[in-house]
Amino acid sequence: MYTVKDVAKKLEVSEHTIRFWAKSGFFPFVKRNNNNIRLFEEKDLEWVRIVKCLRSVGIDNKSIKRYIELCIKGDSTIKERYDIIKKTKEKAQEQMSELENQLNLLNFKENYYVELIKNNSKDTWNPMNKN
Amino acid sequence: MYTVKDVAKKLEVSEHTIRFWAKSGFFPFVKRNNNNIRLFEEKDLEWVRIVKCLRSVGIDNKSIKRYIELCIKGDSTIKERYDIIKKTKEKAQEQMSELENQLNLLNFKENYYVELIKNNSKDTWNPMNKN
DNA sequence: TATGACTTTAGAGTAACTCTAAGTCAAGTA
DNA sequence: TACTTGACTTAGAGTTACTCTAAAGTCATA
Numbered sequence: 001m002y003t004v005k006d007v008a009k010k011l012e013v014s015e016h017t018i019r020f021w022a023k024s025g026f027f028p029f030v031k032r033n034n035n036n037i038r039l040f041e042e043k044d045l046e047w048v049r050i051v052k053c054l055r056s057v058g059i060d061n062k063s064i065k066r067y068i069e070l071c072i073k074g075d076s077t078i079k080e081r082y083d084i085i086k087k088t089k090e091k092a093q094e095q096m097s098e099l100e101n102q103l104n105l106l107n108f109k110e111n112y113y114v115e116l117i118k119n120n121s122k123d124t125w126n127p128m129n130k131n
Numbered sequence: 132m133y134t135v136k137d138v139a140k141k142l143e144v145s146e147h148t149i150r151f152w153a154k155s156g157f158f159p160f161v162k163r164n165n166n167n168i169r170l171f172e173e174k175d176l177e178w179v180r181i182v183k184c185l186r187s188v189g190i191d192n193k194s195i196k197r198y199i200e201l202c203i204k205g206d207s208t209i210k211e212r213y214d215i216i217k218k219t220k221e222k223a224q225e226q227m228s229e230l231e232n233q234l235n236l237l238n239f240k241e242n243y244y245v246e247l248i249k250n251n252s253k254d255t256w257n258p259m260n261k262n
Numbered sequence: 263t264a265t266g267a268c269t270t271t272a273g274a275g276t277a278a279c280t281c282t283a284a285g286t287c288a289a290g291t292a
Numbered sequence: 293t294a295c296t297t298g299a300c301t302t303a304g305a306g307t308t309a310c311t312c313t314a315a316a317g318t319c320a321t322a
Contacts, residue, residue, distance in 0.1 A: 003268085003269075004269080004270095005268080005269085014310085014311075016310070016311055016312070017309090017310065017311085019270090019271090020309075020310060020311085023271090024309095028259060029258045029259045035269075035270090035317080035318055035319085036269080036270060036317085036318095037268090037269055037270075037318090038269090038270090041258075043258050044258055046256070046258075047258055049236065050236070050240070053233045053236050053237065055309090056229065056230075056233055057230075057233055057237075060308075060309085061308080061309070062308095068259075071257050071259055071260070072259045074254075074260055075247075075253060075254050075260070078244060078247050078248060078254060079248065081244060082241070082244035082245070082248065085237060085240045085241050085244060086241055088237055089234065089237040089238065089241055092230060092233055092234050092237060093234070095230060096227070096230055096231075096234065098187065099187075099188075099223060099226060099227055099230060100227075102184045102187055102188055102223055103220065103223050103224070103227065105180065105181070105184050106184065106188075106216060106219055106220040106223060107220065109181070109216045110213070110216050110217055110220055113209060113212060113213035113216060114213070116206075116209050117209060117210065117213065122206060123205075123206050123209060125177070126202050127160045127172075127174050127175055127177075127178055128159060128160045128199075128202055128203045129202070129205055129206070130203070130204075130205045134299080134300075135299095135300080135301095136299075136300085145279085145280080147279070147280055147281070148278090148279065148280085150301090150302090151278075151279060151280085154302090155278095166286080166287060166288080166300075166301090167286080167287090167300080167301065168287095168299085168300055168301075169300090169301090186278090191277075191278090192277075192278070193277095
């Protein structure tokens with residue numbers, strides 16, 4: 001059994017965020033002990049992991065809530081949930097190729113600076129260069 | 132020469148965002164015509180591209196502003212700018228591997244749903260399943 | 263028993279957009 | 293010539309998803 005703090009540490013999400021997600025209704029299944037303290041079971045962690053995954057791919061909180069409501073409804077919604085996951089996956093793949101582009105640009109910039117430093121030359125690319 | 136709208140379309144960023152960035156002081160070099168309209172030159176587009184790149188890797192606007200101020204200062208700041216780009220690149224690489232993890236999870240989920248549908252079986256993973 | 267470490271909540275604060283309203287200007291049309 | 297349309301401008305309000313703070317409850321240890 002894990003407290004909010006444990007979950008936060010284990011999944012590398014802030015405690016604030018876990019509580020915010022809880023308040024947003026993302027974990028309707030989480031039990032509380034006698035002192036009103038949330039205790040996540042092993043199985044629940046998988047769920048938090050999915051929420052983190054959806055968020056980090058940029059799915060908004062309203063859509064995550066909708067996905068959760070489909071899960072609550074039960075097996076009749078499996079097809080619809082499958083579609084959501086598939087769309088999300090496609091979105092993630094686009095992000096991957098976008099990130100590759102950005103990495104290329106950063107590599108280019110890095111090399112550019114390396115050359116500048118090595119040759120002690122002027123930064124002619126910089127549109128505001130005063131030199 | 133490109134208006135804000137042109138830049139927005141070319142770099143796939145909203146016009147609002149370009150104006151917001153302009154207001155934030157990200158494009159101190161952009162000229163205006165007689166009617167006070169911003170006109171970006173070809174060279175300036177490269178700059179907007181860098182800003183987009185830094186933002187999409189999660190660099191905050193204050194840090195981007197700082198980078199720009201270093202650029203304005205001129206060639207004496209090249210080493211410091213190099214360090215920023217290098218750190219940003221490392222951050223992007225971490226994001227890449229994080230995104231790979233998320234993609235793996237999404238693939239796993241996708242296959243799980245595919246199997247459920249194919250075999251018409253129960254969703255035993257779902258912690259809120261009512262079936 | 264009190265100190266400290268933990269939890270909870272409501273609600274204020276923040277970053278980075280995102281949108282709206284009101285205004286200027288130039289070009290096209292009746 | 294007057295009017296409408298459309299592109300651009302600004303200030304500032306609104307939104308999302310956190311992020312933080314404050315107040316209060318519980319429990320172990322000194």
